Amino acid sequence: MAKKLVIKVTAGADAPERCSQAFTVAAVAVASGVEVSLWLTGESSWFALPGRAAEFELPHAAPLPDLIEGIKAGGGTITVCTQCAARRDIEEKDLIEGARIAGAQVFVQEAMADGVQALVY
Template sequence: MTAARKKLVIKVTAGSDAPERCSQAFTVAAVAVASGVEVSLWLTGESAWFALPGRAAEFELPHAAPLPDLIESIRADGQITLCTQCATRREITEKDVIEGVRIAGAQVFVQEIMADGVQALVY
């Protein structure tokens, strides 16, 4: 019998407006994925822009891993979700986002964080 895989849900609200907080969220998500943890990263607020192609490449923070690399590692084995309301406010649709990013709302977020064995973080 194998142990259930642990899940980590991370909600990142910061973008270029708070680069250290933003980078921390993506870094924690990428490290968790690399450690075998099931990860669901939610892009809300200003981080919503990173669901668009090329936007992560514009992000810079000295001594931090490049955001495009972190996103790729998260997408490889994790789930990235763009908040429905955040997408709507920014006129972002499913056809606009990078491959593998889904758009979902609060109901899905609540379902994820209320599941057994889930840990949630907000940045």
């Protein structure tokens, strides 16, 4: 098993099943003891803002706020893409507690580190 899992979510409410899968995999991995770095890009960037995850609905899926809390409680990191944040006028001060904004260089560093498995949804 990989020492760390880096997950990039490229979908939000525009592709709810894909979005939910990414958050679910991240939460399950954290609960299983895997170090997780969850990257929010594109429309998923909105879920790093307070209250936005509660607006997401998908039948038969775990609530997004619960998944996010599980990821954070288990030590997972949540990062919003720098360019995606800028296009949506999202600033670091706007984010949920524990989330950050970082760019492609940090993503590549994390994804290319030894023992890392990367997934894109």
